[in-house]
Amino acid sequence: MAASIDAAAPRPPRLRTLRLGAVSLRIDLRVLxxxxxxxxxxxxxxxxxxxxxxxxxxVVDVVRSVLGQGSDEYDFVVRTLRLPRVLSAVLAGALLAxxxxxxxxxxxxxxxxxxxxxxxxxxSLFAVFWILTLRSSALLPVAAFVGAVLAAVLVYVLTWKxxxxxxxxxxxxxxxxxxxxxxxxxxxxxxxxxxxxRAVLWTTGSVYASSWGDVALLGAGLAVLxxxxxxxxxxxxxxxxxxxxxxxxxxxxxxxxxxxxxxGCGLSAxxxxxxxxxxxxxxxxxxxARMVAGPMSGGVFVFTAMLGGAYLLAADVVAQHAxxxxxxxxxxxxxxxxxxxxxxxxxxxxxx
Amino acid sequence: xxxxxxxxxxxxxxLRWSRGAGLFLCALGALAVxxxxxxxxxxxxxxxxxxxxxxxxxxxxxxxxxxxxxxVPRTLIGVAVGAALAVAGGTMQAATRNPLAGPSILGVSAxxxxxxxxAIYFGQLTEPMQYVWFAFAGGLxxxxxxxxxxxAGAGGASPVKLALAGVxxxxxxxxxxxxxxxxxRETLDAVRFWSAGSLAGRDLQxxxxxxxxxxxxxxxALLMSHQLNVLSLGDDAARALGxxxxxxxxxxxxxxVLMxxxxxxxxxxxxxxxxxxxxIVRVVVGPDYRWVLPYSVFVGVxxxxxxxxxxxxxxxxxxxQVGIVTAAVGAPFLIWIARxxxxxDV
Numbered sequence: 001m002a003a004s005i006d007a008a009a010p011r012p013p014r015l016r017t018l019r020l021g022a023v024s025l026r027i028d029l030r031v032l033x034x035x036x037x038x039x040x041x042x043x044x045x046x047x048x049x050x051x052x053x054x055x056x057x058x059v060v061d062v063v064r065s066v067l068g069q070g071s072d073e074y075d076f077v078v079r080t081l082r083l084p085r086v087l088s089a090v091l092a093g094a095l096l097a098x099x100x101x102x103x104x105x106x107x108x109x110x111x112x113x114x115x116x117x118x119x120x121x122x123x124s125l126f127a128v129f130w131i132l133t134l135r136s137s138a139l140l141p142v143a144a145f146v147g148a149v150l151a152a153v154l155v156y157v158l159t160w161k162x163x164x165x166x167x168x169x170x171x172x173x174x175x176x177x178x179x180x181x182x183x184x185x186x187x188x189x190x191x192x193x194x195x196x197x198r199a200v201l202w203t204t205g206s207v208y209a210s211s212w213g214d215v216a217l218l219g220a221g222l223a224v225l226x227x228x229x230x231x232x233x234x235x236x237x238x239x240x241x242x243x244x245x246x247x248x249x250x251x252x253x254x255x256x257x258x259x260x261x262x263x264g265c266g267l268s269a270x271x272x273x274x275x276x277x278x279x280x281x282x283x284x285x286x287x288x289a290r291m292v293a294g295p296m297s298g299g300v301f302v303f304t305a306m307l308g309g310a311y312l313l314a315a316d317v318v319a320q321h322a323x324x325x326x327x328x329x330x331x332x333x334x335x336x337x338x339x340x341x342x343x344x345x346x347x348x349x350x351x352x
Numbered sequence: 353x354x355x356x357x358x359x360x361x362x363x364x365x366x367l368r369w370s371r372g373a374g375l376f377l378c379a380l381g382a383l384a385v386x387x388x389x390x391x392x393x394x395x396x397x398x399x400x401x402x403x404x405x406x407x408x409x410x411x412x413x414x415x416x417x418x419x420x421x422x423x424v425p426r427t428l429i430g431v432a433v434g435a436a437l438a439v440a441g442g443t444m445q446a447a448t449r450n451p452l453a454g455p456s457i458l459g460v461s462a463x464x465x466x467x468x469x470x471a472i473y474f475g476q477l478t479e480p481m482q483y484v485w486f487a488f489a490g491g492l493x494x495x496x497x498x499x500x501x502x503x504a505g506a507g508g509a510s511p512v513k514l515a516l517a518g519v520x521x522x523x524x525x526x527x528x529x530x531x532x533x534x535x536x537r538e539t540l541d542a543v544r545f546w547s548a549g550s551l552a553g554r555d556l557q558x559x560x561x562x563x564x565x566x567x568x569x570x571x572x573a574l575l576m577s578h579q580l581n582v583l584s585l586g587d588d589a590a591r592a593l594g595x596x597x598x599x600x601x602x603x604x605x606x607x608x609v610l611m612x613x614x615x616x617x618x619x620x621x622x623x624x625x626x627x628x629x630x631x632i633v634r635v636v637v638g639p640d641y642r643w644v645l646p647y648s649v650f651v652g653v654x655x656x657x658x659x660x661x662x663x664x665x666x667x668x669x670x671x672x673q674v675g676i677v678t679a680a681v682g683a684p685f686l687i688w689i690a691r692x693x694x695x696x697d698v
Binding site for chain 1 (some may be wrong): 534689690
């Protein structure tokens with residue numbers, strides 16, 4: 001009997017346990033391998049991306065400049081112009097993909113992502129307001145974070161009706177999204193054109209003209225939120241068993257949910273405040289990660305970040321070089337992400 | 353028992369009478385909003401002057417010139433577009449049996465915008481009057497795509513699937529539209545005002561081009577209201593009653609595209625009127641489309657012109673585009689509908 005159950009069960013992952021004093025980690029070697037492959041791929045892609053442009057540079061020279069041993073001739077182009085842009089794309093893509101992973105897990109609905117349910121729109125609204133009234137980018141991530149949290153709370157409260165149904169949450173989110181978008185349009189129409197043009201450029205979503213300051217902010221955000229999210233993935237898997245089960249397992253359900261929501265909002269707010277609302281990365285990459293590496297866990301969470309970074313970088317390369325004119329990267333991510341979403345929607349079962 | 357049967361027709365008669373009176377009141381209300389729309393703006397005009405501008409025009413009067421050259425076109429476009437969008441929304445909701453259906457949710461506006469911008473970009477469009485045809489094509493293609501994706505798959509149609517498909521297709525088309533606009537400043541300049549969704553500064557010529565379609569579409573939908581009633585019983589019941597459901601749906605779809613395509617061409621993308629108005633009306637008159645659609649005509653006019661007037665007075669002397677006001681007023685409606693039990697559980 002036991003043997004037959006074992007035979008029917010899926011192949012158990014090859015887990016290794018790592019103990020460091022009081023802390024112990026279970027490590028899935030396959031996921032670790034995938035992370036390594038994704039990291040190597042991202043690095044190769046980044047090097048190649050930095051060779052492209054109106055001033056082509058050989059890969060060897062790019063790598064040498066990045067490592068700080070290049071000639072002055074290449075150093076300016078690589079270190080001042082191309083490297084910040086490449087790093088911004090990778091970091092922002094990672095942040096966006098992670099926020100999608102958190103929200104999809106949180107509401108237990110694979111069709112949810114922060115750009116559909118109004119989180120990004122709330123962040124955009126506050127960020128545009130900040131840019132227009134204060135005319136500075138200082139503390140912009142904080143403003144975007146406040147906007148994202150307020151939008152998330154609004155969606156949650158308006159969805160609440162003795163419980164949160166996934167479908168109702170999507171519809172309420174679409175409504176909140178529309179309201180925030182209307183308010184943003186209103187701000188853009190209201191303020192003088194000189195102030196607005198910066199905000200409009202920002203709302204198209206682009207990693208164009210990224211600076212080292214942007215990279216530092218994105219990097220700091222990721223350094224704080226990636227470990228936090230990875231640790232919380234364990235709690236999230238318990239939460240996904242349903243509120244009652246989670247509670248009977250001893251989990252403080254509402255507190256876990258709130259923490260996860262704050263982390264998700266933070267992830268999306270940091271990315272959005274620097275690169276603007278780039279669509280469909282948050283939606284698409286968690287799907288791809290789950291498809292390749294299995295259900296979301298701490299390790300898969302890190303893998304999602306790698307994939308997000310590689311994807312946004314690739315999309316930016318396409319946007320920048322595939323056509324005679326360079327496009328904002330958001331156009332490319334929507335062009336790829338939207339059909340994928342529609343395909344999933346078309347294939348999805350009767351439950352939605 | 354028998355007394356009850358005898359008494360039954362009485363309340364229904366009274367209901368019909370009161371619905372008729374209500375319709376009359378709605379018409380009066382719409383008329384009053386029209387007059388307000390002539391009067392209110394950065395320059396306030398008296399009722400006498402604004403009516404004189406239409407019936408007894410004195411070219412020497414500044415107020416009357418303002419009314420005649422600016423506010424009359426604006427109000428006329430508002431009336432035509434408001435009525436058409438509201439009726440189109442009601443028709444869509446009946447034909448798709450989906451409370452969330454509406455021109456903006458199904459992506460008709462985004463599709464029309466994309467078609468127009470593409471046509472301008474490739475140099476096919478010079479006159480705003482030609483917008484209408486591209487708006488039709490874009491609106492038709494997009495709504496077909498959204499409806500196709502929303503109804504395909506194992507579960508068939510559901511409000512959530514339809515809404516999601518609409519939102520995603522709209523997002524895709526909007527991002528392509530903005531890419532085209534970024535590539536080409538001239539196109540941006542040509543459609544900048546159109547794409548904001550506003551009744552102000554429109555050419556009456558565009559309205560005259562769009563008007564026949566608006567009238568045909570709206571009249572057709574009103575004449576179809578009985579069929580829409582049957583259709584909203586569900587496909588099985590409608591077929592059992594002898595209705596060719598596919599044919600009726602097809603006619604309804606053509607009418608909806610006529611109405612929304614022409615409305616978008618005339619006033620730009622204006623959201624949520626088509627979604628919200630039929631729901632407001634249903635609260636008052638119940639689910640009978642023979643009443644819902646005529647009421648929608650007047651309530652649509654009131655809502656759109658009311659939103660336009662609100663946009664004029666909130667930020668005097670400048671204005672807020674009516675598309676922004678309708679989204680701010682209409683989006684809460686979407687949330688309200690989503691909180692209704694029957695939608696969320698579908």
